[in-house]
Amino acid sequence: MITYKEAYNSVLKNTTSWGLETVHITASTNRILATDVFADRDFPPFHRATKDGIAINFKAIQKGETTFPIEGITSAGSPQMTLKNTQNCIEIMTGAVLPENTDTVIMYEETEIENGKAFIRKKPEIGQNIHRKGSDEKQGDLLLKAPLKITSAEIGVLASVGISEVSVFKNPKAVIISTGNELVEVNQTPLPHQIRKSNSYSLLALLEAEKIEADLMHLIDEPEIIKKKLSEALKTNDVLLLSGGVSKGKYDYIPQILNELGVEKVFHFVLQQPGKPFWFGIHPTLKTFIFSFPGNPVSTFANYHIYFKDWFAACFGLKKTAFEAILAEDISGSETLTKFIKVKTYFESGQLFAEAIPENGSGDLTSLSRSDGFVKIDPGKGKVLKGTRVSFIPTRKII
């Protein structure tokens, strides 16, 4: 059996890529940008008025002028005007191009307008209320560096530079496979010895957040059927996420059948709790990756966040962000196992604290809805004391 650290490194070493594709900007949120984005022009592309008022030539101010006949009016979306007489002014609206021969904008609040003339109440600063051409970015500047997860802020940048079709990394095609004769559908009433499927739906929601397209499949404990269905799944998917059937039971056929189908096992069983009977393998020619998680809800949920999420990010070359939380109470570790303890977190004085969720073993699904993630307690640590900073793996959005 290998350690968590070995297992983690092993998963992260086995990354792959599924190529590129373009998607419409409105479909690009949460996708991974694949190509650097540069400014196609200066930003702003012209000297831009940032207030509603009048545009003047500051030389007139220097000559002591306080009254400016209004030559014209310009607004956002109008081509650039020219101030013909530098003793005059042009009325200008926010977002408009600064007229030729002007260099200063005085806002309406500081003027009085009467009979086609603007009187100014106070002396302006030269160049005021102008967002200068190229002052944010110069044409050719790097705006977004790939790889990068696209969020609403990046969408704004993409739109500004005219990228309506965005080059992103392709996501894998996945299938979520539940196993076990005890499982019935959500809308069925289970017999006393049965339970409803839940892992598949949790995983589906997790993959949806990454915009990974996934099908659902269920396998009953019949070797011939499992083999046929897995053989097909390996060919038509890039990633298989299984839950159940990987422990030491007599009907845990998955590892043996994956082996028969040519999948190379990278490891099976990890010195961790929960999630010990995790099986990870790769089909060498089909390039299908198999994450075969133990069937307990907490084990599947934990291993998805511990291994799959980082592996998925690493496949795009995204840097892993590591988080820490401060223990709000003592937590017991294990001599031999890396322990992942469900915690509730809270902020206090700008610090992130974690307290353990009362739990009842890895079958305790409902505790996941009360937790924000797992803290990782390394083996051989015994009791880890309140106030210690530990590694934190979030399972929902914290901030």
Add this chain to the structure above:
Amino acid sequence: MITYKEAYNSVLKNTTSWGLETVHITASTNRILATDVFADRDFPPFHRATKDGIAINFKAIQKGETTFPIEGITSAGSPQMTLKNTQNCIEIMTGAVLPENTDTVIMYEETEIENGKAFIRKKPEIGQNIHRKGSDEKQGDLLLKAPLKITSAEIGVLASVGISEVSVFKNPKAVIISTGNELVEVNQTPLPHQIRKSNSYSLLALLEAEKIEADLMHLIDEPEIIKKKLSEALKTNDVLLLSGGVSKGKYDYIPQILNELGVEKVFHFVLQQPGKPFWFGIHPTLKTFIFSFPGNPVSTFANYHIYFKDWFAACFGLKKTAFEAILAEDISGSETLTKFIKVKTYFESGQLFAEAIPENGSGDLTSLSRSDGFVKIDPGKGKVLKGTRVSFIPTRKII
């Protein structure tokens, strides 16, 4: 002009509700659960084996027995078996129902099986390796308390209790309205005095994350056309999110036209930066809410996060989560305005630090892609020193 605090309280006081609907569990992520969810049975619903091995009656152990003839085998998904002779054992797989007349499970690793008999190597504890019926939750226990944002963890709970159709709060129907003659489409090449639309696409991405269905609309600066289109938009939407056209310019027709269309202004202009010319109003009979943001990208983006997000959460009765960050450098406030400063955040020693993004006024769109949110600096604070804890409004996922 009102203060930020007055504006915020005013927005939060004017909440509404759009009723309930049911959605399939696979479409329920990020929706707001509207009905409490209870356990429909005990969890686990039966004494459940947590290891693969043998189930025995502990009385035999007390009698000194170490060898157990195997009476049968049971696995997950099989109806409960009965151990007929309490000197015997039944082979049992993880997830199976504990057989009648047994109370202890010994894992394979601690047994040797030969000639239909299991020898045990060490004395077990009574009741070991059993996840006891109802030990997680009792039938009728409250599992999920509405209102609650549904994430993958809650999906698992919903599936377990058989809720394939989930009762959620209805989201508003929204329209995102850009204004201004200077704007062209993303896929067009702007003339020197034009710029591409970007606010609409950022807002669309933000609403998508909340699963709010939104259309896009553009208004040119023509009062008659604006009036006709806004009149229609007010009738067919619950929320209007506008950007631009609400300042003091000659072509800022929006406030006047909304007034003519019967919308009641709650406020216009807030003592804040960026985002000052924010206009907020409600149509009293149509119950349409209008968030009319200033057109600068940073202003729109800031005000969406400052006002709309909290308002939207409050409409469902969700509690607001307030965050704080620690300033990594001195930041200058304003005498009269509440300032929202773009910051990059980082974690160090379990603490969230914020440092200001070099910025260039509220037109600087690209700086949003480098920032994680805004820190709020109250008016009259002058310089706020490094190390001070300040209110932090995230604009992307931090943890």
